Amino acid sequence: MFLPKAELHLHIEGTLEPELAFELAARNGVTLPYADTDALREAYRFEDLQSFLNLYYELMAVLRTERDFEDLANAYLARAAAQGVRHAEIFFDPQAHTSRGLDIGTVVEGLWRALGNSEANHGVSTRLILCFLRDESAESALATLDAAKPYLDRITGVGLDSAEVGHPPVKFRAVYEAAAALGLRRVAHAGEEGPPEYITEALDVLGVERVDHGLRCVEDPALVERLVRDRVPLTLCPLSNVRLRTVDTLADHPLPAMLDAGLMCTVNSDDPAYFGGYAGDNFDAVRATLGLTDERLRELARNSFLASFLEDDEELRARYLAEVEAHTFR
Ligand code: HPA
Numbered sequence: 001m002f003l004p005k006a007e008l009h010l011h012i013e014g015t016l017e018p019e020l021a022f023e024l025a026a027r028n029g030v031t032l033p034y035a036d037t038d039a040l041r042e043a044y045r046f047e048d049l050q051s052f053l054n055l056y057y058e059l060m061a062v063l064r065t066e067r068d069f070e071d072l073a074n075a076y077l078a079r080a081a082a083q084g085v086r087h088a089e090i091f092f093d094p095q096a097h098t099s100r101g102l103d104i105g106t107v108v109e110g111l112w113r114a115l116g117n118s119e120a121n122h123g124v125s126t127r128l129i130l131c132f133l134r135d136e137s138a139e140s141a142l143a144t145l146d147a148a149k150p151y152l153d154r155i156t157g158v159g160l161d162s163a164e165v166g167h168p169p170v171k172f173r174a175v176y177e178a179a180a181a182l183g184l185r186r187v188a189h190a191g192e193e194g195p196p197e198y199i200t201e202a203l204d205v206l207g208v209e210r211v212d213h214g215l216r217c218v219e220d221p222a223l224v225e226r227l228v229r230d231r232v233p234l235t236l237c238p239l240s241n242v243r244l245r246t247v248d249t250l251a252d253h254p255l256p257a258m259l260d261a262g263l264m265c266t267v268n269s270d271d272p273a274y275f276g277g278y279a280g281d282n283f284d285a286v287r288a289t290l291g292l293t294d295e296r297l298r299e300l301a302r303n304s305f306l307a308s309f310l311e312d313d314e315e316l317r318a319r320y321l322a323e324v325e326a327h328t329f330r
């Protein structure tokens with residue numbers, strides 16, 4: 001039995017497995033510049049965040065219809081459920097699709113066909129988080145939020161992703177203010193490749209409630225103290241950090257030291273099709289390589305539900321937390 005957990009850092013476009021990419025390419029008459037799935041997998045050797053993003057955006061060309069987004073989300077939910085994920089707060093990147101001529105409604109409605117039935121079909125509750133691409137303009141982010149207005153009953157919050165360095169959180173002050181005024185929850189990627197100052201800025205300027213990655217906080221003791229004091233959740237993605245060379249090897253990952261420091265860490269998969277594992281695989285890897293005790297693993301699972309946006313269903317959160325406490329490790 002997998003430890004029950006919530007996944008809080010998951011890009012739905014990053015769950016596109018090579019087999020599904022080729023299936024959708026055939027269905028939509030799109031030609032991929034790879035001979036087959038093996039050749040595509042050969043391209044999964046990344047130098048850094050940007051080299052990954054180049055492939056991530058390239059493969060999105062196969063996503064064209066509501067059914068494509070539905071199939072993508074159902075494939076993820078089935079795999080996540082099989083690894084103990086009970087609740088998933090799922091990122092999507094509308095600008096990566098509207099820039100290719102798709103309507104944002106195609107994306108949201110397609111994802112919702114899967115997410116809206118996920119508790120019944122997969123036993124996984126879900127929330128949807130709209131991410132702005134930080135290497136696009138602030139105006140484009142505002143236009144995206146505006147285009148999302150007809151779908152806000154399906155969207156819980158906003159996030160910020162894509163190329164981090166050179167695109168500080170302050171660039172998106174206006175759109176985060178507008179999102180807050182609409183009652184949306186706020187998160188942002190910060191401190192993955194960018195400096196600790198971006199984490200501080202995401203908290204102070206964007207008012208984020210969780211920090212995605214946040215890894216580089218360890219370089220600033222005063223920031224760590226603040227994150228501990230305010231119990232700010234960090235959505236760490238260990239296998240992603242190895243594949244994108246944010247850490248040299250998994251054995252070098254600061255997760256154990258971060259937990260010892262009292263940081264509210266969670267473990268997530270980020271882009272599991274590209275980084276070698278889903279949520280349970282990330283838990284297994286940190287257990288095997290970093291020697292986390294069963295109680296540390298239970299803490300990570302507990303944190304994931306405490307940090308989730310389940311304020312609209314505290315009964316469900318309590319049920320999940322009871323599942324975590326009842327779990328027996330083998
Ligand atoms: N970082 C930034 N942007 C992203 C990521 C990530 O890990 N995955 C998908 N978009």
Ligand code: ZN
Binds near residue numbers: 011161212
């Ligand atoms: Zn991410």
